Amino acid sequence: MAGELVLSNARIVLPDEVVLGSVVVRDGRIAEVSEGVARTGEDMNGDFIIPGLVELHTDHIETHYAPRPGVRWNPKAAVQAHDAQIAASGITTVFDALRCGMDDFADLTGDDMGKLADAIVQSSAAGTLRAEHFIHLRCEVSAPDCLDTFEAFRELPAIRMASLMDHAPGQRQFSSLEKYAEYYQKKLNLNDVEFRRFCAERVRQSEENSRSNRRAIAAASSGRNIVLASHDDATLAHVEEAIGDGVSVAEFPTTIEAALASREAGMAVLMGAPNLVRGGSHSGNVSARELAERGCLDILSSDYIPFSLLQAGFLVSELIDGVSLPQGIAMVTRNPARAAGLTDRGAIEAGMRADLVRVELGNGIPVVRCVYREGVRVA
Numbered sequence: 001m002a003g004e005l006v007l008s009n010a011r012i013v014l015p016d017e018v019v020l021g022s023v024v025v026r027d028g029r030i031a032e033v034s035e036g037v038a039r040t041g042e043d044m045n046g047d048f049i050i051p052g053l054v055e056l057h058t059d060h061i062e063t064h065y066a067p068r069p070g071v072r073w074n075p076k077a078a079v080q081a082h083d084a085q086i087a088a089s090g091i092t093t094v095f096d097a098l099r100c101g102m103d104d105f106a107d108l109t110g111d112d113m114g115k116l117a118d119a120i121v122q123s124s125a126a127g128t129l130r131a132e133h134f135i136h137l138r139c140e141v142s143a144p145d146c147l148d149t150f151e152a153f154r155e156l157p158a159i160r161m162a163s164l165m166d167h168a169p170g171q172r173q174f175s176s177l178e179k180y181a182e183y184y185q186k187k188l189n190l191n192d193v194e195f196r197r198f199c200a201e202r203v204r205q206s207e208e209n210s211r212s213n214r215r216a217i218a219a220a221s222s223g224r225n226i227v228l229a230s231h232d233d234a235t236l237a238h239v240e241e242a243i244g245d246g247v248s249v250a251e252f253p254t255t256i257e258a259a260l261a262s263r264e265a266g267m268a269v270l271m272g273a274p275n276l277v278r279g280g281s282h283s284g285n286v287s288a289r290e291l292a293e294r295g296c297l298d299i300l301s302s303d304y305i306p307f308s309l310l311q312a313g314f315l316v317s318e319l320i321d322g323v324s325l326p327q328g329i330a331m332v333t334r335n336p337a338r339a340a341g342l343t344d345r346g347a348i349e350a351g352m353r354a355d356l357v358r359v360e361l362g363n364g365i366p367v368v369r370c371v372y373r374e375g376v377r378v379a
Helices: 061-065 075-088 110-126 146-153 177-188 192-221 236-245 256-264 273-278 288-293 308-319 325-330 334-339
Strands: 004-013 018-026 029-035 048-051 053-058 091-100 132-140 159-165 227-231 249-251 268-272 299-301 356-362 365-373
Touching: 004 325, 004 356, 053 132, 053 159, 053 299, 053 308, 053 334, 061 075, 061 091, 061 110, 075 091, 075 110, 075 365, 091 110, 091 146, 091 159, 091 365, 110 132, 110 146, 132 146, 146 192, 159 192, 159 249, 192 227, 192 236, 227 236, 236 256, 249 256, 256 268, 256 288, 268 273, 268 288, 268 334, 273 288, 273 299, 273 308, 288 308, 299 308, 299 334, 308 325, 308 356, 308 365
Parallel strands: 004 048, 053 091, 091 132, 132 159, 159 227, 227 249, 249 268, 268 299
Antiparallel strands: 004 018, 018 029, 048 356, 356 365
16 A cells, blocks of 8 residues: 555545545545645646546456457456556456356357456455456356356355346347347357247247246345346336345346336446447447436446446536536446445545546546556556
8 A cells, every 4th residue: 555645736526526626645545635726746737536436347358368269368367458458447446247157159168257267366366456356247047057157156255246137039138139130140140040049049048047047146145245236127027026136236227117117126227338428229228328317327337348437427427417527427436336335435535445546638538647546556
């Protein structure tokens, strides 16, 4: 940890307002926030200081480990490359999403996921990573091997979140078979007959495995400090199922109906930052902007583009009437931290961890100038 650090003459994004002033950091914690121009400390020249971003669901790590079909990179080197991009995007806490349950056509295996999990844990222990890393298990509950993979991982202390997902055609993310075909038929280069067989098998696996796997994972997570998320809920029945499973985070709901019902049930609603930045869902589902306009958006996730998290945190207040900059920044800092049970970060307040990001706004795109984790500059 650092000794004392003073960041002065910054536009500081506090939980409820933006002030011009200074942040004093001692021994890795925020010691003081004061308003006004100062002559001491490191001059931020009016740039923004925001809390370090908290990312709950990114599977971006896979692109570093398997950059091409059939190619595997050294897992520790892959984790370091991923970590460098995460930190340079202003993310100081990240939940790396690893798959539990593999599709028949998947290039990656459960063994690959185990290697990545080991690399994350070992690299964190060795102090070679810039951000703090936890593990988020993406549980494809329709897959026959989902529960076996989950059981192999769940004793790791780094496992802090699990999402229950089912990507079978005709429901949830892919209620539109046309969109499903656009995504999978082209990706797998299947003719129409092969694609129909592929869909039938996915539906069969879902009907056979999903409910029992959801129940088993929910039960195994209870009391183990593992936050449960439900993925791509589309109907009231899906939300009722999530409530019964003890879910606290609604990840990427695909309809307004499901998002509103999830929020009413006390779940935090999480949507993709790429969805908000692009102006819509790539799957044709409800947009993050629409949920924000309805006051039903709590958390943003970078998903597959790390830098989109910072973009969206600033952009949402520009796009949506009634959403202030502190509220937009909270969607990528305080709100995800609270949803994950991390009460020591996500806001610039005395006593909180000094995870801080210096941001300059240039040409409408935020530019990360400095990133501090517990008062130590990491990017």
